[in-house]
Amino acid sequence: GIQVEQSPPDLILQEGANSTLRCNFSDSVNNLQWFHQNPWGQLINLFYIPSGTKQNGRLSATTVATERYSLLYISSSQTTDSGVYFCAVEDEGGSRLTFGEGTQLTVNP
Amino acid sequence: DTEVTQTPKHLVMGMTNKKSLKCEQHMGHRAMYWYKQKAKKPPELMFVYSYEKLSINESVPSRFSPECPNSSLLNLHLHALQPEDSALYLCASSQHPGTSGSRNIQYFGAGTRLSVL
Numbered sequence: 668g669i670q671v672e673q674s675p676p677d678l679i680l681q682e683g684a685n686s687t688l689r690c691n692f693s694d695s696v697n698n699l700q701w702f703h704q705n706p707w708g709q710l711i712n713l714f715y716i717p718s719g720t721k722q723n724g725r726l727s728a729t730t731v732a733t734e735r736y737s738l739l740y741i742s743s744s745q746t747t748d749s750g751v752y753f754c755a756v757e758d759e760g761g762s763r764l765t766f767g768e769g770t771q772l773t774v775n776p
Numbered sequence: 777d778t779e780v781t782q783t784p785k786h787l788v789m790g791m792t793n794k795k796s797l798k799c800e801q802h803m804g805h806r807a808m809y810w811y812k813q814k815a816k817k818p819p820e821l822m823f824v825y826s827y828e829k830l831s832i833n834e835s836v837p838s839r840f841s842p843e844c845p846n847s848s849l850l851n852l853h854l855h856a857l858q859p860e861d862s863a864l865y866l867c868a869s870s871q872h873p874g875t876s877g878s879r880n881i882q883y884f885g886a887g888t889r890l891s892v893l
Contacts, residue, residue, distance in 0.1 A: 698880050708864050710819070710884040753818055757880065763832060764882055766818035 669694045669758045673767035680744050680774050688739040688770045690754030698757035699730055700764070701739050705750050713739070713752075744774045779803075782867050782885035789857065790893050797852040797888045799867030807873035808850040809882065810842060811866040819866055825850060826873040857892045864889050 670693035680686055692699070701713040714721050718732040725744075730737040741748055751771050755764040781800045789795050799808065807826050811819035824832035825844040839861075841853040850867055864887045871879040 700881065702884075708813075708866075708887045708889065710866065712881070712883065715878055715881045755818075755882075763821050763824065766820075769818055 669696070669756055669765050671754060671756055671765050671767035673752075673754055673770050675770060676768065677771045678773070680772070682744060682746060682774055682776050684744050684774075685740070685742045686744060686772070688741070688752050688754075688772075690737040690739070690756075690767055692735050692737075692754075692756045694735070695759050696732065696756045697759045698764070699737055700755050701728055701737070702753045702755065703748075703750050704753060704769075710753070741772075744772075746774045746776055748772060749774050780867055780869055780883050780885035782865075782888050784888060785886065786889050786891075788891045788893065789854065791857060791859070793857075794853070794855045796854065797865055797867075797890075799850040799852075799885055800848055801869040801883075802848055803869065803871070803883070804847075805869035805871050805883075806847060807870045807880075808844060809868040809870075810850070810852055811868065811884075813864040813866060813887075815863075823852075824873070831873070854890075857890075859892050862890055862892045
């Protein structure tokens with residue numbers, strides 16, 4: 668099956684700092700989603716981005732499908748950005764999402 | 777509205793109990809999913825229902841029994857669970873299974889946190 672690797676596994680920032688999270692995947696994808704899991708367990712959709720670039724407020728994401736990676740940018744981080752960020756992909760012809768191991772982000776005041 | 781509702785939010789059960797988890801969506805989605813998530817690990821797929829039919833069973837033990845009574849509802853029946861089954865159980869839905877484009881975006885519920893004593 669498709670392999671998904673996220674880096675870094677842990678990231679600690681001061682409020683106001685910027686960060687870049689990376690997701691590498693091993694095969695062509697039909698679907699790539701970035702999620703934020705809050706401390707209560709809710710998986711919040713951030714981006715659906717199998718290719719291209721999108722922006723939503725302080726967050727943006729870029730997927731370079733030909734090189735099999737995606738980046739999530741967080742600017743001017745806030746304490747409420749803390750939590751685990753997951754990248755999940757679905758390979759072409761598949762019907763299941765495979766998740767990376769996640770990046771645990773801690774933003775300190 | 778992109779809401780998937782799961783009940784209960786928390787559940788504590790003994791190893792001899794029978795209980796059920798419930799998931800509901802009213803977005804007209806035709807695929808529904810159960811995932812299991814252990815602490816500090818990513819969600820792992822358990823079951824996929826496509827047009828109310830079970831299409832994927834990831835070799836889940838028979839003590840977990842899914843049911844899809846209609847296109848809006850998904851249940852997970854639990855019986856004779858083990859302590860290692862304690863986890864966060866997540867339900868998700870997507871518009872059209874196995875398609876490309878934004879119709880296969882998965883939306884997740886808030887989960888049921890299950891403890892087996």
